Amino acid sequence: MNFDVTHPWRFVRDLAAEWMGPLTPLDGYPDADLAGIRMPDALRRAYRLLGRRDDLTSNQDQLVPPSKLAPEADGRLVFRRENQACTAWAVADVEHPDPPVEFLVGAEWRPFLTSTSLACAEMVLSETLLGWDDHFDNRWVDRAAIGAVDRVFTRVPFPEYPMWAVPNGPPVRWYSGDDCLLRCDAEEWLWVIARSPAALDAVYAAVPGEWELRTRR
The missing domain is CATH 3.30.310 (TATA-Binding Protein)
Structure with missing residues (x-):
């Protein structure tokens, strides 16, 4: 399986096509569902591309639906949650186009992956594996x-x-x-x-x- 860290969205498309079925224009959320939500460009792209494909986003852990996306008290935007609420994944800088992603350990946020696009590719990998x-x-x-x-x-x-x-x-x-x-x-x-x-x-x-x-x- 080829992976180029400079082209994570291509990897997501190829992985989906190989294992779970090709992405289609109906697999993402329309712009109207995302309007008014402050989020990084990369995260918005993920929601547009595959946000409604539960087999790629929510077999085990859950991609937070747009209707429930809201900043935490510290400003972080949690976009994915572990299925028993043991951890969560978030971005701290919603203005950055493709910011690092953190994950929650107890009450502490720690580095997960260096970009949101990579974290979305990891989500698709893991949800494919566990689904x-x-x-x-x-x-x-x-x-x-x-x-x-x-x-x-x-x-x-x-x-x-x-x-x-x-x-x-x-x-x-x-x-x-x-x-x-x-x-x-x-x-x-x-x-x-x-x-x-x-x-x-x-x-x-x-x-x-x-x-x-x-x-x-």
């Missing part, structure tokens, strides 16, 4: 499993970023292979989606061990 409803699995990983992933699969050249549940741990890393996409969270947990049973079996063969769902299939 795929066939040929998927996950497992705890040890050093041997991490080594196998590094040897066999290709790192998606997406910037590393903190895992909100383990904010002081190793970063999140993405990988791809033949008809599969993997995410390693803080060197603790591995997720995989695949386009076919054969592709998932190839992941099992490459990373042997106790997968959560394999014994139930």
Whole structure:
């Protein structure tokens, strides 16, 4: 999977087309729904492009709908929330065209990704991964499993970023292979989606061990 940090919207379009279905003009919010809301240009573009595609924005965590977008007391604009309210993602500078995004750890805001467009690309990656409803699995990983992933699969050249549940741990890393996409969270947990049973079996063969769902299939 090719990723160019200078073209995150192209990446979003390509990822959607490959995994969840191509974007269409009806997938975004119309300008009338966004009128009067102060937000960065990049965030407005995301809402216009795919804001109504729940399969790309809200399978696990939730993109805040425009009707509920309002600045916090400190001026931050929270645009995404974890599904059990354990964290949130926000921009502090709504006047910047593509500002950094922060995430909430307890009562503290910490750096997440260096631009809103990258954070929106990460949202689509993660919601695709967690919304795929066939040929998927996950497992705890040890050093041997991490080594196998590094040897066999290709790192998606997406910037590393903190895992909100383990904010002081190793970063999140993405990988791809033949008809599969993997995410390693803080060197603790591995997720995989695949386009076919054969592709998932190839992941099992490459990373042997106790997968959560394999014994139930």
